[in-house]
Amino acid sequence: MEILKTGAAEIVPEDELKEKIKNSLLSNKPLTVKLGLDPTAPDIHLGHTVPLQKMRQFQDLGHQAVIIIGDFTGRIGDPTGKSETRKALTEEEVLRNAETYKEQIFKILDPAKTRIEFNATWLSKLSFEEVIKLASNCTVARMLERDDFAKRYQEERPMSIHEFFYPLMQGYDSVALQSDVELGGTDQKFNLLMGRTLQKDYGQLPQVALTTPILEGLDGVHKMSKSLGNYIGVYESPREMFGKTMSLPDELMIRYFELVTKVPVDEIRRLEKGLADGSVHPRDLKMRLGWEIVRIYHGDSEADQAKDEFIKMFQKKEAPDEMPEYSLAELGASKDGTIELVTLMVNAALAPSRGEARRLVEQGGVKLNDEKLSDSQAAIRLSDGDILKVGKRKFIRIRS
CATH class of the missing domain: 3.40.50.620 (HUPs)
Structure with a gap:
């Protein structure tokens, strides 16, 4: 019972x-x-x-x-x-x-x-x-x-x-x-x-x-919903699942452990006690939560890799080893590698629309080789090996 x-x-x-x-x-x-x-x-x-x-x-x-x-x-x-x-x-x-x-x-x-x-x-x-x-x-x-x-x-x-x-x-x-x-x-x-x-x-x-219960989404307020964009899909990649979990408000961690993981009840109670008395760090507990969620849908090794990549990307500020690659021709760039930034983002599926792409740029969420791009109207010149980052988890590598 x-x-x-x-x-x-x-x-x-x-x-x-x-x-x-x-x-x-x-x-x-x-x-x-x-x-x-x-x-x-x-x-x-x-x-x-x-x-x-x-x-x-x-x-x-x-x-x-x-x-x-x-x-x-x-x-x-x-x-x-x-x-x-x-x-x-x-x-x-x-x-x-x-x-x-x-x-x-x-x-x-x-x-x-x-x-x-x-x-x-x-x-x-x-x-x-x-x-x-x-x-x-x-x-x-x-x-x-x-x-x-x-x-x-x-x-x-x-x-x-x-x-x-x-x-x-x-x-x-x-x-x-x-x-x-x-x-x-x-x-x-x-x-x-x-x-x-x-x-x-x-x-x-x-x-x-x-x-x-109806599960709150990643915003911690509304019901998890695709239309609200506050969801973790069971078909999403390990990296995306883990990264989204790490954005969850701290106060929802125990609730997620109870409702969407297979961690035994007695262990959840120990984790909850550790969180309350300070013997368990919230960041470490959230990483454990991300690992538990990913392992259900992708297995232990993929969960390990997602965790390692998150540490590399967000704690060590390094790009992941594996990311989608696009040629200049696939992206629609000119022969010298020039392309409108918003067009690049849409063609590389980094934004669903030109309007959303402009919003991401203006909010400071787009970087080329770790340099922030702030002009949503700009055209940029790409070279072989360039890395474009959008938001916290989306990366692409450019190939000539």
């Missing part, structure tokens, strides 16, 4: 989880622990991995992990937290994204102890009569308890009837699996509790809902 409670936002109800674990130990029968994923995007970031890390803890304690790929529910779209009707995905989009999800989740979960189920297996077979019976288990008033539905209703925003079926379908997944525990972020609490309601109505013992 101590392990499972660490990093959990809420367990509803906690005493039932304790009883389920007790019965599991006495009967030597593992609990069925469910996590639903709607593959609405092809890749995930650390914020998405928080419930996966909790599921891995259940696996390590001997329980059965079941990942539900929402190939049916994904075609409808989860309305949670949405201010308008969510665009449904095609079956092809759902299945394509599901394959990449499966690759990514096994960076955390043990494949040998994980069942993958697609909820179209049972949801697509429900007759219309069975769907009506399912809908009869929940009132409109109960649905409007959800903040997102209530807000849209009050603001007279469009809200389709089919969206009411999403929590019902997610709840029916729990019925189909006879799940003992369901995991999800705090924003999924309504859907998780719907599973308890439906299981009771179908004569089953209700599952326990265990919610996990």
